[in-house]
Amino acid sequence: MSNIRFISFEGIDGSGKTTHVKSFCNYLINRGIDVISSREPGGTPLGEDVRSFALKQYADKSKKTELFLFEACRAELFKQVIAPALQQGKMVVVDRFCDSTLAYQGYGNGNNLDTVKFVDDFATDGLKPDLTFYLDIDPQKALERRAGRAVVDNIEERGLEYQMRVRQGYLNILRDNPNRVVLIDANQSIDAVDKSIISEFLQRYKD
Ligand code: T5A
Numbered sequence: 530m531s532n533i534r535f536i537s538f539e540g541i542d543g544s545g546k547t548t549h550v551k552s553f554c555n556y557l558i559n560r561g562i563d564v565i566s567s568r569e570p571g572g573t574p575l576g577e578d579v580r581s582f583a584l585k586q587y588a589d590k591s592k593k594t595e596l597f598l599f600e601a602c603r604a605e606l607f608k609q610v611i612a613p614a615l616q617q618g619k620m621v622v623v624d625r626f627c628d629s630t631l632a633y634q635g636y637g638n639g640n641n642l643d644t645v646k647f648v649d650d651f652a653t654d655g656l657k658p659d660l661t662f663y664l665d666i667d668p669q670k671a672l673e674r675r676a677g678r679a680v681v682d683n684i685e686e687r688g689l690e691y692q693m694r695v696r697q698g699y700l701n702i703l704r705d706n707p708n709r710v711v712l713i714d715a716n717q718s719i720d721a722v723d724k725s726i727i728s729e730f731l732q733r734y735k736d
Contacts, residue, residue, distance in 0.1 A: 532735045533659045534615055537626040539699060540664035541692045542685050543671035544715045545722060549664065550624045552723050553730075557620060565614050568624035570602040573609045584682035596634040596645060603630070604652040611656070626658055628702050628710070633684065636698025637691055657709065660733060662726055663699055664715035668692040 538546040538553075550566055557564045570580040583598040603626070614621050627649045635645040668689055675685070684691075703710045711729045715722055 530618065531620070533730075533733060534618075534620050535611070535656070535658045535660075536620070536622045536730075537628065537658040537661045538622070538624050538664065539626070539628045539632070539661055539710075540666065540715060541632075541668055541671055541696050541699070543675035544664040544666045545674075545719070546624045546664060548719060549662070549713075549715075549722055549726060550622055552719075553662075553726055554622055556723075556727055557622070562620050563618070564620040564622055565610070566622040566624070567606060567610055569606060569626060569629065570599055572602070572606045572623075575605045576602040579605075584684060586683040586686065592634065592638045592640055595638065596630065596640055596648060599630050599634060600648050600652045603627070603649070607653045607656060611653075623658075626661075627653065628661060628663070628699065631702060632695045632698035636701065637687075637695040659709070660730070661706070661710045662713050662729070663703055663710050664722070665696070665699070665712050666715040668696055670716060 538550050540546055554564055554566045570583050571577045579598055579602045611621050630649055631642065631645050634640050635642045672689060703712055713722060713725050
């Protein structure tokens, strides 16, 4: 069994996760690796429903409520999708996981970091990815890449300063988890980012 079976992609809004999860999974499939991919918030019927609440604007939504909405999605994805797939020996690639909650609801919203970690461990029985690609991008550039999108969710509405706080949160997570989290320079072209991801993967992956 390979040493890396659970991989997450992380980054601020518009950093390119969706784009690069897709191409990385295609790469794995072409290599003959049995892989499933999913996304957060969402990835299950219940999770997709909760996603709409989590991303919707409510005038009085508390920071604690927001934390629990994202963790509810994760608990469901963990139980229904991730744990069974890993048990079947598949590789699992997710667009966002635990670091998103620490970066956004912890560093971004100011919830106590240890409490966020505790709730997250409870939702996932302490499961962490074997490898996390953190797509690091200048928040202004990410904003420009998303410009013109019809749908802007409640978190995107928080603006540049919020995304800068979340980015700093990710950099702290990277510092605290040097063996798991790998920084990818997402300011580069799509092709260059894809190549960096595959190169970092190959440096760590053993069949
Ligand atoms: N959230 C989520 C929390 O607050 N806490 C949590 O615990 C979780 C799980 C939705 C929101 O939920 C929050 C964070 C988010 O605000 P999401 O659906 O992942 O989460 O939302 P976004 O991150 O906003 O997803 P996006 O689809 O907007 O951004 P992506 O996936 O990072 O970027 P992508 O791939 O869609 O790319 C954006 C554009 O840039 C282009 C693409 O073609 C696309 O047009 N692009 C590039 N262009 C040039 N060079 C590159 N290297 C490029 N890569 C992509």
